[in-house]
Amino acid sequence: MKSPPNSNKSASGTAHFVRRNEEDSWLDPARSWFQEQGWAPFPFQEEVWLRYLRGQSGLIHAATGYGKTYAAWFGPLLDALRSGDTGGGGLRVLWITPLRALVNDTVQALNKPLEDLGIPWRVERRTGDTSSEVKSRQRDALPEVLVTTPESLSLLLTYANLRTEFDGLQAVIVDEWHELLGSKRGSQTELVLARMRTWHPDVRLWGVSATISNLDEALGVLVGSERSESRGSQWVFPNAAVVRGRESKEVVVDTLLPDAVERFPWTGHVGLNMAGAVAAEIDQAATSLVFTNTRSNAELWYHALLSARPEWAGRIAVHHGSIDRKTRRWIEKSLGQGAMRCVVCTSSLDLGVDFAPVERVFQIGSPKGIARILQRAGRSGHQPGAVSRITCVPTHALEMVEFAAARQAAEEMRVEPREPIGKPYDVLVQHLVTVAIGGGFRPDDLLREVRDAWSFSDLTDEEWEWALQFCRTGGASLKAYEHYRRIVEFEGLQVCASNELARRHRMSIGTISSDASIGVYFRNGHKLGTVEESFVARMKQGEVFFFGGRVLEFVRIREFKAYVRPGKALKGAVPRWQGGRMPLSGEMSAAMRRMYGAAHRGDPDDVEMQALRPILELQAAWSVIPTADELLLERVRTREGHHLFLYPFEGRTVHEGLAALLAFRMARITPMTVSMSYNDYGIEFLSPEPAPIERALQEGVFSEENLIEDIEASINAAEMARRQFRGISRVAGLVFTGYPGRSKGASQVQASSSLLFDVFMRHDPENLLIRQARRQVREDQLEQKRLEATLARIRTARLVVVDTPRVSPLAFPILVDRLGQKVSTERLSVRIQRMQDQLERAANESLAGDVQE
Amino acid sequence: MDLTDALMTEVAGHRMALMPERAVFNVGSGDLYVADLHIGKSATFRSGAIPIPDGDTAGDLQRLGQVIQRTEARRVVVLGDFLHAPASHLDQTWKQWRATWPDLEIVVVRGNHDLTAGDPGADWGVELADAPVVSGSLVFQHHPEASDSGYVLSGHLHPAIRLRGGGRDSILLPCFHVGEAVMILPAFTRFAGGYPVVAGKTDRVFAIADDAVLDVTALAR
Incomplete structure (x- = not known):
């Protein structure tokens, strides 16, 4: 496999890496330890160690199983040997992993070389599972190395006395960095990293990442905006680099x-x-x-x-x-x-x-x-x-x-980027309270620090002021919320208003993950796992479903527990939980269009495309196979009405927005009833009269003018924002779940996020959390950027409009998907079978006709 | 008297106007019934350090004033949960509003929230009573439980009904749930969730859609 296009100036091998003798000798303990294990260090590992010893930061990119962990770990170890570290005196290395499941194995791997090298460090874990005994011991004194998750680390920041335990911090290492990028957990981690940089301006930050296309940006997010310089579209890092590991195996x-x-x-x-x-x-x-x-x-x-x-x-x-x-x-x-x-x-x-x-x-x-x-x-x-x-x-x-x-x-290594997200206000509000509890802050100092976190580098003064006021007095200065305070000023510092509040805040840190879940239990109390609340809410007593490889019968739900008993053999479909289906990525969409383009020319020799020849031939006979720079539109009339199919191949999210937008704009030309459906490949419009597509094209139906306004007018934007507000209200601490020994007082301040959304919409619609909900709808749910790029591509594409004699093979799956939403599963399969048979007969006749001609 | 948009119906032999303001007017006696005001709910949230904008209590009271004016009610009976929590006593909105209705009689039948909140002071201008309060053939109480003393008017459940449009389109509307022995009123405050009604065979259900009260009995069964 070819190596990825290298836009960064960092060395991707060590051939040109000039070593000075003294520096080189620093690495000897690592080399001999590796030798004792029967291994030899990879060149990229030595490069990481050297850079680490020089005080640099960086991002390690290597295939799984090629020594990423020890590439990151031996820098601190060699440094400890060089400086003769005798242990004690608090934390040296903070190791962050996004997955709790990885913590135990990481601790094991980190421990392995310690004794051999004679470094008197303790490696401990701290996650939500850690016993309260260990936690309170750690609250008094931290080990030299702590392996933890972003949530547990945020929680640690609320203990003001721990600050001194961080005095000797030398490095923060973030495993699976790509997993955190582009998520709210990532933003939360960025804020913590910025805090570490404030405490220790020369702390070394190392990340480990799988393959993504924007490694440079990923490094910038890790080291923060103050340590990154923008040069045109490129990022330059004075004291950090991307180090590319051994190329992945075939x-x-x-x-x-x-x-x-x-x-x-x-x-x-x-x-x-x-x-x-x-x-x-x-x-x-x-x-x-x-x-x-x-x-x-x-x-x-x-x-x-x-x-x-x-x-x-x-x-x-x-x-x-x-x-x-x-x-x-x-x-x-x-x-x-x-x-x-x-x-x-x-x-x-x-x-x-x-x-x-x-x-x-x-x-x-x-x-x-x-x-x-x-x-x-x-x-x-x-x-x-x-x-x-x-x-x-x-x-x-x-x-x-x-x-x-x-x-x-x-x-061709055309992998997807992981884009960092912009300014999640809910995460910022949560962080402000965290820092207020953990010893308090001065607003100007904290603003500088928050802007060092990549997600918030373009936070405006107004937004900052809003977040601060939201924690102090509620709304913007003119609309202070009576009787409300979360943060108060005390001796020049912004601190948390009450211990009760601090306790509640600690409970709710780490609830960034989304849906409320409900435990699944047998009636004897044995727990099988958890499912989304929304799934259980639809269940009726006696309903049978698959779970954990078992057939279960739903008994009842009581106090956030779903009780089940073993069920008998299953008939019919499995209810689908976690309904959201993932859309095609942008790279995947582009690759598919190229593949259809190749099929249009008739030259792909892939076995898959060979196997698909019967379908592709029929598609070419009844319609066309679009090339990569064409947009195919098919019109066909059936008993149902007039169908218009489009095939942008952009994935279902983009298609959802695009379908709503086009329907809205066509209706402006001719008022009409139109029903829409879509899948990952295309969109269908069905109407009693033909859709006015020619006129719509002339009048710029794909224009980006008034795009946002038109989209918001065409979809139920408020309803979508309400759903986004669910997570936001939880992160910002407006609702909280999981309150052990919940008192009466707590239940009096519990309301559903949906109810709160209504209250905000009525009395404070410009609240930034509401604005964030709307923005999340545009950016995450409708993928606005991709939608704009799609419209731009379509405007330069050649439009091919074909009247097909029957529903084409490309159109069929969209049509069937739509029926699936209306009809029950069993009858549907019979109906589809019938449709398939009819189309098969028609295909045989028409292709036979071709041969005769 | 202006009963525009009200739905007139008979409940336990009384002519009642189901008002879109989320209240019931007894035309014969001149009583106006409301349930679950939860005064000071958002103030409770704020004093619990949860930032919720103000305005719901004021909005609710404005609507209460409007329906009193329209019905020319002589007495208002609150069927429990007048206050939300102890912090409700901080809310000054009620006292200001009360001053604009000097001649109105207001009776509050205590509900579960009132018990934890503690009684409002004399300056709130309400007469407090424990449930049940018997008034002729009618019984006023918070909890919707049948009574030997008469037909029960109650609240507590915040009844609502889900109406479905096409596809994923659905909406939850507050409703009046009229049973054989018990009637449950919708929560008067807008800052309250709705709980879907389970209607029995002889029950009637009336949904409030903006300014209209609709008989949706057929959809509820």
Whole structure:
């Protein structure tokens, strides 16, 4: 695999790295320790160590399993040896990991060389699971090395007496930095890092990241805006660098081809007809991981594989975020020991320690993004000399285009960026209270520090003033909230108003993750895991569903516990929890358009595209296959009415916004009733009269003029903002959950976020938290930037309008998706079967006709 | 008397006007019934360090004034949860509002929130009573439980009904829930969530949609 385009001036090897003798000798203890283990340091590891010893910061990018941890860890160790550190006196190294699951293994790995090297450091963990005994010991004195999560670290900052324990801090290391980027947890971490830089202006910051396309920016976010200089579109770091590790081992992306492809594919399947073939592949490997995109699909696949191979019972498991943590740990342990034949999982196993026994990885359905497919492939092939292989399993035929496209993009290393988010006010408000509790602050000093955090580098004075006032008096200065205070001034410092408030705040730190969840229990009290509240709320007594590989019957819900009992065999569909489906990434969309372009020219030799020939030929016969710089529009009339299909291939989120926008703008030309639907590939408009598309095109239906106004007018923006406000109100401390021994007083100040949203809309609609909710709708939910880019691309694209005789193969899945929202599952499958049969007959006739001509 | 937009119906032999202001007017007796005012709820939040803008109590009282004016009610009966919590005593809005209605009689039947909040002082100008309060064939109490003493008018549950449009479009509306032995009024305050009603076979349900009161009995069963 080729190396990524290198926009940073940092060395990507050590060939030109000039070493001075003295510096070089600093590394000797590491080299000999590595030798004792039978290893040799990689050049990139030595580069990191040297840079660390020179006092620099940086971002380490290397494939999993290639010594990233020791690349980051030996810098501090060598420094300790050089300075003759005898231990004691508080924290030296803070190690942050986004995943609680990684903490134990990290502690183990960090401990390994300590004794051999004779460094008297203690490595301890601190997470939400840490016992209160250990926590209170740590509150008195911290160990030299602390492994923790962003939430637990924020919590530590609320203990004012700990400040002195941070006096000897030398380095902060953030593992899986890419995971935190672009999230509110990332912003929270940035604020903590900025605080560390204030306390120790020369603290070294090192991050470890998987493959993303904006590594330079990721480094900037890590070291902060004061240590980054912008030069044009580039970032320059006077005292930090991206260090690229050993290139990842070879990755193979292939596809498990179905025996026959349906010419009229639909997305209602979950590909279970492939279960037998997948089982046969799993037979050939010692251990396999099977990735699905949703938790309910993981449950379905687990059952399908188990019924294909009943003898695997006990050596096949299902692993996802809802399963009880203890069970998950057990599965992971068994995986590592090679005791598992196969684990069906979701993104829950994307990250984490390597499971050496894993030989094969399967991806059920679309991988949605290039980075994800590489990440998942990397979970296999840790045996010496092995390659990482991911085998994609289509759940409907057109997904094979995605697989071929993903392979090509992966070969060209066209991975997605992780964009940092801008100014989440809720996180800022939470941080202000955190710092107020942890000893207080002077506003001017804290403002400088907050702006050093990348997310808040462009925070305006007005926004800062608002956040401060929001914590002190409530609203903006003219609209002070009576009887309210969270922060008060005391001897020149802004401090927390009460101990009760501090206690509540500590409880609510770390509730940045979104949905409220409810435990699933047997009636004897045995806990099986958790599900989203919204899922349980829809359940009726006696309803049967899959969970954790079991068939369960819902009994009742009481006091935030859902009680179940073992159910009998399941008929019908599995209810889907965690409904949100992930959209295609921008890179994935572009790769797909290129792949269709290649199909248009008739030259892709990928096996997937060969297998798809019956579909592609029919598409070309009834319509056209669009090239990468064309936008295809198809018009067709059925008994339902007039359909207009568009294929931007931009993913469902962009299509949702685009569909609403186009419908709104067409209705301005001719008032009409139109229903819209969309999938990852395209959009459908259905109306009793033909949509006025020609006139709409002439009048600039794809224009970016008044874009935001038109979008907000075309969707239920208020309803979407209300949903976003749910998370915001929790982070900003307006609602709080999980209050052990909840007193009467607490229940009097509990209201749903939806109710609070209404109150704010009525009496303080310009509140920045409300504005943030609206912004999140635009930026996160509707992907405004991508929508604008899509409109710009379409304006320069060649529009191809085709009147098709029947619904084309590309259109069919959209049509069926729409029906899925109306009709019950069982009758739907019968109806679709009938439609497929009709179209098949028509296809046979028309293609036969072609031959005769 | 201006009963525009009210829905006239009979409850336990009394002619009642279901008012879109979230109140019930007994045309025969001149009584106006309201439930769950939760005065000072947002003040309670603020004194608990949760920043909520003010305005709901004032808005609620303005609406109360409006419905009193329209019905020319002689007496207001509050069916419990007049105050929200102890911090409600901080709220000055009520006293100012009360001064504009010097001749009006106001009876508060204590609800569960009133018990924790503590009684308002004499300067609040309300007459306090423990449930049940029997008045002819009617019984006023906070909790919706049937009574031997007569037909019960109550609150407590904040009844609401979910109406569904196409697709994901749905809306939760406050409603009057009229049963055989008990009637439950919607929460008068707008700063309260709604809990979906479960309507029995002979129950009637009336939803409040902005300025209109609609019979939605058919949708509730």
